[in-house]
Amino acid sequence: MSILFSPLTVRGTTFRNRLWVSPMCQYSAVDGMPQEWHHVHLAQFATGGAGLVMAEATAVSPEGRISPVDTGLYTDAHRDAWAPIVAAIRARGAVAGMQLAHAGRKASTWSPLLPQRGTVPAAEGGWTTVAPSAVPFEGYAAPVALDAEGIDRVVADFAAAARRARDAGFDVLEIHAAHGYLLHEFLSPLSNLRTDAYGGDLAGRARLLLRVIDAVRAQAPDAPLFVRLSATDWAEGGWDLEQTTTVAGWAAAHGADLFDVSSGGLVAHQRIATGPGYQVGFARHVRRGADVPVSAVGMITDAAQAEEILARGDADAIVAAREWLRDPHFALRASTELGADIDYWPAQYLRARPRR
């Protein structure tokens, strides 16, 4: 029996397997609106057997977009544009997830699909970014430190976007608190120099994340709620695995169901040691230390490797990004490789199913 292809139930929602699609920005939105590209892109992974298809980092406010071509959920028109995409994912048997995001001091940057790098100037459609403190990400424009009112607005924006995501039909919500974006910037002592209730010790730095979890949970009492965390800043004096584990425990007490354990993104001088499954040890540590469900992500590219991570008890689910881009039918292929007898190979494609 394959664990990878066994179902998992989280807060009443059942995933048909544990091989999931990681959020991936496509830098192809117009005024925050997802396009036909997003529809085809996301639906293909559901056809390919994914248990969960997580939509890209989607901004809760216009200034929370990483780039001018990020998706958003800051108006009802965005909700309505997402609804048919969600329906297409669900019609193909996958659970649909939405990653709610605010890019903080890493907002207003050029799309990586363009040759320019760094901050987009106001004259070319950029905007002033916000952060816990007026400390720039190396090479980017300096952000403005959020005041108490600005913090309240961020919480309200996450809540409103969560409401719209649920109304669009998304089953799962994920709060993006990783990769050096706003919520991670509050967590890390390298970017949070505040002396008020939202800075200082770990409880202060985690306060905004916990408020956002409370606000999102209030909008979606029945939905699985995931939190993506960076387990380390990979930099001296930064956010680390022990703080991550402690905060995951607090977040679970506030209603978060599963932790999507990634790493890095806060500072340009990070020194990341990559390799196959390089973040799995972080997931295992959070799972055991905080006694919470986790997903493992990062250079997990084949079925046997994924199965082994689950068999060792290092994670409850496997999340992959680039392998799904190489092969949108990753789960169908993996099921064959593991000899798992799935009943959701698309009938239209059965003639291509390898004989067992």
Ligand SMILES: Cc1cc2nc3c(=O)[nH]c(=O)nc-3n(C[C@H](O)[C@H](O)[C@H](O)COP(=O)(O)O)c2cc1C
């Ligand atoms: C094209 C692309 C876009 C990405 N966009 C996001 C995103 O929107 N949100 C996020 O949390 N991570 C994002 N990531 C990171 C991935 O979700 C994933 O964590 C990372 O690529 C490591 O997994 P992999 O080795 O399976 O690709 C992106 C990665 C890629 C390749």
